[in-house]
Amino acid sequence: MKIIALSLLSLCCSLALGQKPLYDIVLKNGRVMDPETGLDAIRNVGITGNRIAEISSSELAGKQVIDVSNLVVSPGFIDMHAHGQTNKENEYQMHDGVTTAMELESGRGDMQKWLDSRKGKAILNYGASASHQWARTEVMAKSGNSTLDQVMNNQSNYAALKAEDLKPTLSLLENELYAGAIGIGVPIAYYPGATREEVYNVYALAADKKMIIFTHVREGKAMAIQQAISDAVTNGAALHIVHLNSVTLDEIDLALRMVSNAQQRGLNVSTELYPYTAGSTFLQSALFDEGWQKVLGIGYGDLQWVETGERLTESTFKTNREKGGIVIIHNMKPEWIDRGIAAPFTIVASDGMPYSKLAHPRSAGTFSRVLGLYVRERKVMSLMDGIRKITLMPATRLEPFVPSMHYKGRLQVGADADITVFDPTTIIDKATFEGGLKFSEGIRHVLVNGTLVLKNSTTIGEVYPGQPVYGKYKR
Numbered sequence: 001m002k003i004i005a006l007s008l009l010s011l012c013c014s015l016a017l018g019q020k021p022l023y024d025i026v027l028k029n030g031r032v033m034d035p036e037t038g039l040d041a042i043r044n045v046g047i048t049g050n051r052i053a054e055i056s057s058s059e060l061a062g063k064q065v066i067d068v069s070n071l072v073v074s075p076g077f078i079d080m081h082a083h084g085q086t087n088k089e090n091e092y093q094m095h096d097g098v099t100t101a102m103e104l105e106s107g108r109g110d111m112q113k114w115l116d117s118r119k120g121k122a123i124l125n126y127g128a129s130a131s132h133q134w135a136r137t138e139v140m141a142k143s144g145n146s147t148l149d150q151v152m153n154n155q156s157n158y159a160a161l162k163a164e165d166l167k168p169t170l171s172l173l174e175n176e177l178y179a180g181a182i183g184i185g186v187p188i189a190y191y192p193g194a195t196r197e198e199v200y201n202v203y204a205l206a207a208d209k210k211m212i213i214f215t216h217v218r219e220g221k222a223m224a225i226q227q228a229i230s231d232a233v234t235n236g237a238a239l240h241i242v243h244l245n246s247v248t249l250d251e252i253d254l255a256l257r258m259v260s261n262a263q264q265r266g267l268n269v270s271t272e273l274y275p276y277t278a279g280s281t282f283l284q285s286a287l288f289d290e291g292w293q294k295v296l297g298i299g300y301g302d303l304q305w306v307e308t309g310e311r312l313t314e315s316t317f318k319t320n321r322e323k324g325g326i327v328i329i330h331n332m333k334p335e336w337i338d339r340g341i342a343a344p345f346t347i348v349a350s351d352g353m354p355y356s357k358l359a360h361p362r363s364a365g366t367f368s369r370v371l372g373l374y375v376r377e378r379k380v381m382s383l384m385d386g387i388r389k390i391t392l393m394p395a396t397r398l399e400p401f402v403p404s405m406h407y408k409g410r411l412q413v414g415a416d417a418d419i420t421v422f423d424p425t426t427i428i429d430k431a432t433f434e435g436g437l438k439f440s441e442g443i444r445h446v447l448v449n450g451t452l453v454l455k456n457s458t459t460i461g462e463v464y465p466g467q468p469v470y471g472k473y474k475r
């Protein structure tokens with residue numbers, strides 16, 4: 001569905017006076033690419049306030065005119081899976097072309113408080129799902145802990161919810177939806193204490209509210225995908241399976257078939273992955289309980305301690321696990337990732353981690369890696385298809401649950417002026433497992449809601465145009 005022009009009022013007034021409209025910003029002479037309409041042509045883009053006001057082959061007048069010849073003008077990239085939710089991580093993601101970064105896997109506890117904490121201070125647009133893990137802990141243990149590493153560490157992750165605690169947990173989640181949460185985050189691999197019945201009831205709540213579940217499935221690879229799809233379709237809930245690569249490993253082809261077949265049968269199921277052969281998470285989490293070597297198919301030496309970059313041994317595994325912190329898990333084959341990225345129905349999302357110099361490179365390089373490595377160098381897909389996976393696809397996936405997504409992921413008149421301008425001949429990720437986080441190359445300009453946050457590949461600084469992205473129940 002194309003966006004209807006909304007911001008024509010000022011334009012009409014100027015035209016009536018016989019003046020040429022003066023836009024706030026004009027992006028001049030760029031290769032404008034819009035995956036929804038298929039537009040791929042040299043155009044001038046006029047921006048007024050926070051919206052795209054004009055796209056034209058005629059010259060446009062602007063208070064600020066930026067020559068973007070030989071560069072691609074794309075909708076800003078939308079990341080459905082970003083754990084790092086401060087401006088430190090926002091800056092790395094902005095250099096990777098991201099304009100909206102949402103935490104939908106784990107979600108955020110105490111939604112109102114979290115949204116308030118970022119209001120007027122965020123570089124990028126932000127949003128989060130309601131956290132099932134936090135809600136059940138709140139009801140069971142009343143811990144008051146809501147940060148991600150606190151929630152991961154809680155003993156209640158190993159406890160089943162008591163029968164009398166189910167209703168309060170579900171109503172807490174419902175309240176989080178009213179506070180603006182985007183669906184419900186259900187990373188059940190991190191709280192093995194949750195029974196099938198508890199999880200099934202959370203899916204039922206999502207179905208009842210016509211909302212979406214985001215899940216990091218239990219261990220079990222393709223079998224765990226079947227379980228999630230079954231919970232979703234028998235309840236009638238929408239389902240998004242996060243990082244299909246790291247949860248299905250050598251069973252990714254079967255899992256891709258399951259998702260694709262489900263979609264072809266009209267079932268409301270989607271998935272995403274990130275373009276790297278290693279995962280990353282908290283060492284103190286339930287993922288590293290007894291038997292992790294078998295589940296992840298690796299040994300101690302395949303774990304990289306993010307604080308120092310060193311590979312772990314049995315002894316450093318123990319001491320670091322007690323202390324708590326993040327590891328990188330080297331356990332995937334490049335061909336699994338290739339097939340996942342090439343599948344036309346997969347979305348790319350970063351799973352970007354909280355800032356650390358040696359954090360997983362996906363935190364800084366995911367989107368440039370897709371366009372540089374997979375599109376340009378290895379020709380796995382066309383440039384338009386690469387752009388589609390990181391703009392239109394996440395926007396349309398979320399639109400039924402997040403009305404404002406109608407105005408994102410598109411380079412059209414009336415759309416939000418979230419725009420990424422990049423050089424298709426040089427765009428590439430620079431962050432590595434050995435060298436740590438580095439800004440990507442080739443991202444030239446980034447606008448968030450009509451405000452430049454990156455110009456000539458340089459952070460503007462001290463501008464905070466990021467707006468909250470709310471689920472449809474926001475009151």
Ligand SMILES: [Zn+2]
Pocket residue numbers: 105187216242243
């Ligand atoms: Zn995860």
